[in-house]
Every structure is written in structure tokens, then in C-alpha cells.
Amino acid sequence: MQHSLHTFLLLAFLLLFAARVIGQAIQRWIPQSFLPPFESFQGSNFPYEFLLLIQIFILFIMFRVTWQVGWGQFVRRKRSARIFAWVGGIYLIGSIARILIGAMLPTAHAWFKAGIPAFFHLVLAGFIIVLAICHSKMPNFETKKI
Secondary structure (H helix, E strand, O other): OOOHHHHHHHHHHHHHHHHHHHHHHHHHHOOOOOOOOHHHHOOOOOOHHHHHHHHHHHHHHHHHHHHHHHOOOOOEOHHHHHHHHHHHHHHHHHHHHHHHHHHHOOOOOHHHHOHHHHHHHHHHHHHHHHHHHHHHHOOOOOEOOO
């Protein structure tokens, strides 16, 4: 494995998000008392089956990227670094704002107060930011001009 810090961070974000997806699935089909209720995992009005498909797709992408970084198959692109840095930064700021609004305004909409989904948006933003760093700073990778 190469670039162990980047790989470790990507893998940590991947495993955290996978735990969320698995935890919600368990609470949907075989509820456990040691986990938060199913509704605590739900931060939107999307039907759960649709949300689950999106989450599985996200996990697939996260796994693929983590694998590529870890096994030296990642192709660095400078333009992608800028795009992912901007997207990750905006996503992170929006996620923090969501949490702050939910914490500071007692009358805020329930979406702002959905703690588990809000936390995992921070996880996804973190993954995107590490991906931006991988595109911009990882040595010994082929750089493709776009």
C-alpha cells in the first residue's frame, strides 16, 4: 500500500459511512435496542429504499477511490484537485452551518436537527477534501492534463 496517511483517512471515512448505512438498515429490518431508532438516521423525506440505493452507490465510489489510492492506481489530476477542494469546502461549510442552525435555533426545521445525518455529511465532506489533497499533493503518481 502507498500513501498510508491518505489511505487511512479515506478508509476511516469509508468505514464511518458504511457503519451509518448498515446501522440504518439494521434498524429498518431487525431493530436493535443498542442503536438509535430508524428515524434518527433519516434526515430527508426520500423513501428509504431510494436513499439506500444512493448510499450504496456512494459507498462503491468511496471504496473504489480508497482502493486506487491505497494500491497506487490513483491518477492525479490538477484540475480535479481544485474542483474537489471547492466542492468539499462548500459541502463542509454547509454541513457545519446546518449543525449550528439546528443547535442554535430552537424553532429550526427538523432537517437542521437531524444529528446523525448531519454528522455523516461532515464525513462525506471530509472524504472529498482528502480526495482533493490526493489529487494535488500525492507524489509518484502520473499527472494527466485536462
